[in-house]
Amino acid sequence: MESIVYRVVSLLCAVVAPQPIGTNRALLDLLWMLVGGHLLAARGALFPALAAVGWAPARVRRAWAALGQGTWTAADLLTTWRSVVEQEGQWQPHQYAGYHPVAVDVTGFWRPRLRACPTTHYHGGAGKALPAIPVGMIARGGSAGSQRFALPLGLVRADPADPSPTAHTRALLTAAVAQTEPEDVLVGDRGIGVAALQAAQAARYVARLPQNATARRRTRPPYPGRGRPATRGAVVRPLPRTYRDQPIAATPPDAVETWTEAGTVLRAETWNDLILSDTAPEAAAAAAGFTVVAIHDPRHPAPLLLATSVAVSPRTARDLYRDRWAVEQLPLVAKQVLGAARSFVSAPETCQRLPELALVAGAILSYLAATTPTPATGFWDRQPRPTPGRLRRVLTRASFPETYPLPTRLREKAATTAHLPTGSWGQRRRSGHAGHPAPMPNARAAPKAA
Numbered sequence: 170m171e172s173i174v175y176r177v178v179s180l181l182c183a184v185v186a187p188q189p190i191g192t193n194r195a196l197l198d199l200l201w202m203l204v205g206g207h208l209l210a211a212r213g214a215l216f217p218a219l220a221a222v223g224w225a226p227a228r229v230r231r232a233w234a235a236l237g238q239g240t241w242t243a244a245d246l247l248t249t250w251r252s253v254v255e256q257e258g259q260w261q262p263h264q265y266a267g268y269h270p271v272a273v274d275v276t277g278f279w280r281p282r283l284r285a286c287p288t289t290h291y292h293g294g295a296g297k298a299l300p301a302i303p304v305g306m307i308a309r310g311g312s313a314g315s316q317r318f319a320l321p322l323g324l325v326r327a328d329p330a331d332p333s334p335t336a337h338t339r340a341l342l343t344a345a346v347a348q349t350e351p352e353d354v355l356v357g358d359r360g361i362g363v364a365a366l367q368a369a370q371a372a373r374y375v376a377r378l379p380q381n382a383t384a385r386r387r388t389r390p391p392y393p394g395r396g397r398p399a400t401r402g403a404v405v406r407p408l409p410r411t412y413r414d415q416p417i418a419a420t421p422p423d424a425v426e427t428w429t430e431a432g433t434v435l436r437a438e439t440w441n442d443l444i445l446s447d448t449a450p451e452a453a454a455a456a457a458g459f460t461v462v463a464i465h466d467p468r469h470p471a472p473l474l475l476a477t478s479v480a481v482s483p484r485t486a487r488d489l490y491r492d493r494w495a496v497e498q499l500p501l502v503a504k505q506v507l508g509a510a511r512s513f514v515s516a517p518e519t520c521q522r523l524p525e526l527a528l529v530a531g532a533i534l535s536y537l538a539a540t541t542p543t544p545a546t547g548f549w550d551r552q553p554r555p556t557p558g559r560l561r562r563v564l565t566r567a568s569f570p571e572t573y574p575l576p577t578r579l580r581e582k583a584a585t586t587a588h589l590p591t592g593s594w595g596q597r598r599r600s601g602h603a604g605h606p607a608p609m610p611n612a613r614a615a616p617k618a619a
Contacts, residue, residue, distance in 0.1 A: 173544060173560075174567045177204065177537060182576055183253045184533065188241045191582025195235030196246075196526075197575075198228065203530035204537075205564040209508025215523070218508075222569060231581070236523065237516050243324045243525035250529065254313075254320060259540045262311040262320075263492055266485045268354045268373065270310040270492040272319060273345045273361060275337065276500035277301035278524040283515065288332040291360075302524050303327055303334070305341030306499060307348060310356075310492035314539035314555060319495035321532050322348050324525050342369035349373075354479055356493040363476050364445055367457050371478075375489045378474040380408055384443035384461060387453055400450045405440050407463045407474055422463070426483055437483030438463045462486050502557045503531035534560060 178201070185196040202208065202222055211218035215236075219229040235241075254260045262269050277290025279301045290301035305325035311318055325344050327337040338361060345355055346369050355366065355374040366374045386402030409419040422438035429435070444456040462483045464473040477486045504510035509527035514520055538560040543553040546562055553559055 171570075173541060173563060174570055175573065176541060177201075177564065178570060178573050180253060180533060180537065182579055184246055184250050184529075186576050186578050187249055188245065189239075189582075190578055190580060191231075192235050192239040192241055194575075194579050194581055195232045195239065196241060197579060198222070198224065198232045198569075199236060199526060200530050200533070201569055202232070203507050203509070203527060204534045204561065205567070206507060206561045207565070208512075208527075209506070210565075211508070213508060213511030214513050236526070237514075237519040243522070243529060246526075246529050247321050247323060250532065251320060251322070254536060257540070260311050260313045260318060260320060260536070262309055264352075265488045265492075266481050267352060268479060268481070268485075268489065269350070269352050270356045270375075270489045271322070271345065271349055271353045272308050272310060272356045272493040272496035273306070273341055274358060274493070274496050275303050275305050275334075275341065275360065276504075277303045278504065278509065278512065278527075280512070280520070283520065287329065288327045288337075289334070291334070298334070302520055303337055304500075304524050304528065305337060305344070306496055306528070307341070307345045308496040308499065309353075310495050313536055316539045316555065317492070317495040317498075318536060318539055319499065319532075321499060321528070324528060326521055326525075338365055339369065342366060342371060345369075346371050354489055356490055358493065363459060366478075367445075373479050375475055375477045375479070375486055377490060378407075378461070378476050380471060380474060381410055382407065382461075382474060382476075383446050384440070384459075384476075385446050385448065385453075387442050387444050387456070387458060401448075402444070402453065404446065405443055405461070407438070407440060407461050408472065428484055433466070433468060435484075436465045437487075438465070439483060498535055499528050499531050501531075502535055503527040506558050506561055507531060507534070531557070 181197055181200045185193040185200065188196060198219070202218055205222065207218040207221045211221060215233060216229060219232050279299060280286050281300055283300060286300035288301060288303055289298035290303045292299045306321060307323040307325070308319035308321045311320055323344055325341045328340055342361070342365055349355065353373065355371050357366065357374065357376045359377045359379055361376055363376055366376060384405045386405060388402055389399045390403050392398050405420045406417065407419060410417050420440065423441050424439045426437045426439070427434055440461045442458045443461055444453055444458055448456045457478070459476050459478045462475045462477065464475070464483060464487050466473070473487065475486050475490055507527055507530060509524060512523050514523055534557045538555045538557045541560065543555045544559065544563045545553045546559055
């Protein structure tokens, strides 16, 4: 166990060392608390989770202050983390027909009891949007060890000026386009449509479409000889449907391709040079086109419907889309394995930073689980698999190695703090203070000095 703990601490130190002195030491404590699963045991309570590690109250307060007021950003941590992973050489990016998949997705950290929460996220079980802290994720698909592993490139917050999901998706795609390279292809699920990708000027993308999606031909059909001439291209329906008990047939495909996988024959139908259904007739000639692919797999009840702007085969488009699922592990580990699904913080900046730090910790734990010899949970675990949950259980039983030689930059900052406010007033600032948002409407006013 000692070798595993030392490897975990060495990677955590490498990630936080470039941050300001003092803040980096507190971030190390926060990340150790997260990867050890103490937030899960405390059911989202930050102070009990930090105290469960065995630290003194002063050390707990420093970690809490660094989370809300420390000079650090998730972008800086991810930049350092990517450098560490690339230097180790155990992660390899995936490539299909010369293209690298870059997944984009939005996850929500539910906050139903947070007063005046400005943001929401759709909850499938509830069937509606609920108060949540949404975080946009950008990750490059690849493999670490024998597992798929999405290397995070960026985390995007919702804009406080416009916290709507549409504006958040627009900001996420804009940031993703700015970070992509010429060989990258953005891959999104049904929540990220073709219209949003084209509005963000994404040149290369693969997006999943809903089952009732439609598009139009770019060119108008020829004049039939009578009646009003058509002003738009014909409607393309990739899949059949029923409207008012009347069946509507699917549009015949432009091309059909089949191939065999594990003894199963797959069929792909393709429609080329399509444009959005609501494109104006005068803008059809200059509109960005895309291809729709319907992949029929007898192992699944419904076909997979994809839209892509890159000239690749249907099988390559399917492979690019399947690499999107690796990004789902980041919020799964952060929320379910590490316990960030519940949190009891209310300061505006802390509400944003705790989910971001949990996603960073989830990426680190997933990478460590895939590249570290798998530890057994107990005598019954005869064939342990390299999962983040198994590694977290090992770290939960381990204590922080105080004798580990930390880098020179990782130390407490020798600064005078006796004059600073303590308690809950230490994280609050007046409205309009530079670099700090206004307090929540339910926050009490600070007591006046005598």
